[in-house]
Amino acid sequence: MQNRLQLSGLHAPPQTEGRIGSMTMILVGFATAFFPRLLASMGVPSIINFVHFGLIPGAFFITVFTTKTRDKKKLNVVWQLLLGMAIFLICTLASALLNSAGIANIALQFLFQVEPFMLLAAIIALPMSGDRLQRFKYWILGFAAFNLLLAIAQSILLPIGIYPKPVGGTIQDNIGGVFGGGGGSAANYIACTVSFYVGLYVFNHFKHLTLWMRLLPLVAAIYQIQVSDSKQVFLALVVGWGLLAITKVERPDRLLIYLTLFVTAIAAFFWALLNVDAEILRPYQNWINRPIWGWDGLAAETKFAAFRIIPSHFESPLNWLIGLGPGHTVTRLGGWVMRDYQSFLQPLGATVHPASAEVFNVVRTSYLPQESTIYFPLFTWAGIWGDVGILGLTGYLFICFIVWKQICVDDFGRFLLLSTAVFGCILTQMEEPGHMLTIACLLGLRWQEHREKQLMRR
Numbered sequence: 001m002q003n004r005l006q007l008s009g010l011h012a013p014p015q016t017e018g019r020i021g022s023m024t025m026i027l028v029g030f031a032t033a034f035f036p037r038l039l040a041s042m043g044v045p046s047i048i049n050f051v052h053f054g055l056i057p058g059a060f061f062i063t064v065f066t067t068k069t070r071d072k073k074k075l076n077v078v079w080q081l082l083l084g085m086a087i088f089l090i091c092t093l094a095s096a097l098l099n100s101a102g103i104a105n106i107a108l109q110f111l112f113q114v115e116p117f118m119l120l121a122a123i124i125a126l127p128m129s130g131d132r133l134q135r136f137k138y139w140i141l142g143f144a145a146f147n148l149l150l151a152i153a154q155s156i157l158l159p160i161g162i163y164p165k166p167v168g169g170t171i172q173d174n175i176g177g178v179f180g181g182g183g184g185s186a187a188n189y190i191a192c193t194v195s196f197y198v199g200l201y202v203f204n205h206f207k208h209l210t211l212w213m214r215l216l217p218l219v220a221a222i223y224q225i226q227v228s229d230s231k232q233v234f235l236a237l238v239v240g241w242g243l244l245a246i247t248k249v250e251r252p253d254r255l256l257i258y259l260t261l262f263v264t265a266i267a268a269f270f271w272a273l274l275n276v277d278a279e280i281l282r283p284y285q286n287w288i289n290r291p292i293w294g295w296d297g298l299a300a301e302t303k304f305a306a307f308r309i310i311p312s313h314f315e316s317p318l319n320w321l322i323g324l325g326p327g328h329t330v331t332r333l334g335g336w337v338m339r340d341y342q343s344f345l346q347p348l349g350a351t352v353h354p355a356s357a358e359v360f361n362v363v364r365t366s367y368l369p370q371e372s373t374i375y376f377p378l379f380t381w382a383g384i385w386g387d388v389g390i391l392g393l394t395g396y397l398f399i400c401f402i403v404w405k406q407i408c409v410d411d412f413g414r415f416l417l418l419s420t421a422v423f424g425c426i427l428t429q430m431e432e433p434g435h436m437l438t439i440a441c442l443l444g445l446r447w448q449e450h451r452e453k454q455l456m457r458r
Contacts, residue, residue, distance in 0.1 A: 022066075023132065025059035026122055027139050030441060032056075033433035034143050037187065038150075038178040047344070052433060053111050060118035067125045073451070074124055077406045081121045084399035085114050091392035092326050098318055099325030104350040109326030109333050109387060116436040117399055120407065123444030129452050133445075140441045143178075144198035148220055151177035151191050155227045172229035179434055186373070188228035189429055194438045195221035196237065197416060201442055204412050205449075226280070232374055232426050240419025244411060247418075298368060305362040305377035306330050310386040313355045322389040328353035329386030332431035335360060335378040355386065373427050380424035380431055403443065409450040413443050 033052035040046050064078055089110060096106045128136060154175045157163035174180055176187025177195070199218035206214055225233050245258050273281055310329050314320065327333040327350070334356040338345060359377050368375040385393050400417065408414045416439050424430035 022059065022063040022122075022126055023128070023136060025055065025062065026119065026126065027136070029055035029059045030119065030140070030437055031143065033437045034147075035178050037176075037180060037434075041180060046341070049341075052437075053108070053115070056115055056119050056122075056437070057111070060122045063122040064125045067127065069125065069127050071451070077402075077447075078121050078125045080402045080406060081117055081124075081399065084395070084402050085117055088114060088388075088392065088395040088399060091322060091388050091395045095322040095325050095388045095392060098322055099328060099353075100351065101325035101328060102349040102351040104345055104348040105325065105327035105333070108337070108345075108350075109331060112331065112333055112431045112433075113384070113396060114399070115433065116440040117403070119437055120403070120440040120444050123441065124407070124447055128448050133448055133452065136448075137445055140438075140445065141198065141202070144194060144438070145217075147177035147179070147191055148195045148198075148217065148224065151175055151195065151224045151228070152220065154180070155224070170229075172227070175224070175228040177224075186427060186429060186432070189230050189233055189373075189427070190432050190435050192221060192225040192228055192230045193233050193236075193423070193429070193435055195224050196233070197438065197442060200412065200415075201446075205446075232372070232423075235374070236419050236422040236426060239422045240415055243418040243422075244415050247414065248411070298366065299375060302362060302366045302368050302375050303377055304382075306359050306379075306382040306386060309358045309362075310355050310382075313353070320389060321391050323385065323387045323392060324353055324355055325351070326387050327351070329355050329383055330359050330378040330428075331380065331383030331387050332428035334383065334387065335428060376427050378428060379426055380428050381421075383428065383431075407443050407447050409446055413446055416442060 029052055032048070032055055036044075036048040036051065039048050064082070069075065092106060092110050095101070123136075154163055154177070158171050158174060173188055175191070177191030179187035179190045179194075196218070199221040202209075202217045203214045224230075242262050245262075249258060272278075306329065310324060311319075313324055323329070327338060329335075334353070338350060338352050338356065339360075362377050363369045366375070369377070381393075384396055388395075400421075404414065404417060408417065420430055420435070420439060423435075429435055
């Protein structure tokens with residue numbers, strides 16, 4: 001097997017310390033993004049939340065620029081990702097110069113957006129096959145399994161008072177697996193999304209297991225979504241599946257059939273919300289039980305407040321092209337991190353912009369965001385546009401296009417991208433390192449598995 005892989009270009013030479021170090025750095029970097037909230041809740045200083053911003057770029061540069069792979073397809077994919085990241089960096093720097101954003105803003109915002117692509121490029125560049133690939137896979141699955149099992153334990157132990165409940169948020173909010181940190185954060189959304197994605201991977205790609213064993217992680221993830229009241233996760237997954245179905249349709253008549261079925265299912269769901277008094281539906285019924293709809297209704301006014309407030313701060317037409325500056329609007333950095341870590345970031349020269357506070361004030365003055373984060377005006381796609389403008393948004397979409405065309409080897413990968421794009425319309429979960437780096441690992445893992453099979457068939 002090894003000889004065949006070497007002849008076909010994968011270049012799987014004997015293990016060396018450098019290569020073992022590269023995979024170890026990738027796994028350690030991922031772990032520092034996956035577990036810091038859990039560690040912080042145990043008393044570790046909150047600086048632990050920023051460690052991965054050093055380790056993952058380090059693993060990226062060491063792996064990509066020292067790889068000895070002779071696989072031209074690997075190198076081509078990595079260099080395309082590098083080109084996309086370079087273009088996005090240029091847009092970020094231009095926006096920062098125009099808007100006098102701090103160095104800390106540039107570094108953190110760029111990493112929040114691009115760190116998953118760095119990790120993905122490192123995984124693809126790493127010579128990985130056979131036992132090494134299996135070890136990498138089981139480390140990632142082991143991290144995810146721990147998150148799932150901890151969330152299930154929390155769902156049982158929190159209500160009876162055995163598991164310590166952090167300050168802030170409801171019991172459901174604190175069923176956050178390894179991402180729980182208290183304060184009513186979005187940990188529950190991240191934890192159950194990661195569980196569902198990994199459960200879907202196990203179901204699709206562990207064909208040697210019995211059906212019930214393949215289904216068990218997926219069913220457990222669905223239980224986690226329901227018990228943690230993460231209804232927006234169901235919405236994003238369903239819409240992501242619908243978008244994937246549309247991309248698979250080659251005949252217009254079939255598209256019409258699928259759309260009809262989808263609209264019928266949505267209509268039935270809304271009918272049930274209006275007419276059925278069932279416990280399982282109650283978390284969703286506050287979406288529709290008040291006269292708040294319409295383009296001039298309170299729901300639209302609240303959700304799209306960023307598109308009204310951010311342009312009011314534009315000082316020239318250039319702002320439309322390159323935004324108000326990294327971390328200056330409603331990305332995770334501008335909307336949350338600058339607020340939560342102000343004492344740490346301000347001495348580093350971080351800058352803030354009044355647009356962020358004005359949009360966040362909508363959250364305080366409207367009751368809708370308090371009832372559901374669906375109505376939050378701070379969400380990733382609005383933030384990227386606000387921070388780095390149309391050019392920066394185009395640069396980010398260019399990287400996503402590269403991933404879609406070159407790295408998504410099956411519908412599982414495309415579903416990950418599409419459903420995550422939907423999350424980016426709801427809140428800033430699309431910038432959560434635990435969420436995005438898990439996706440990077442799963443996409444890189446599937447690419448490596450697919451490439452190994454291609455080379456074995458030669």
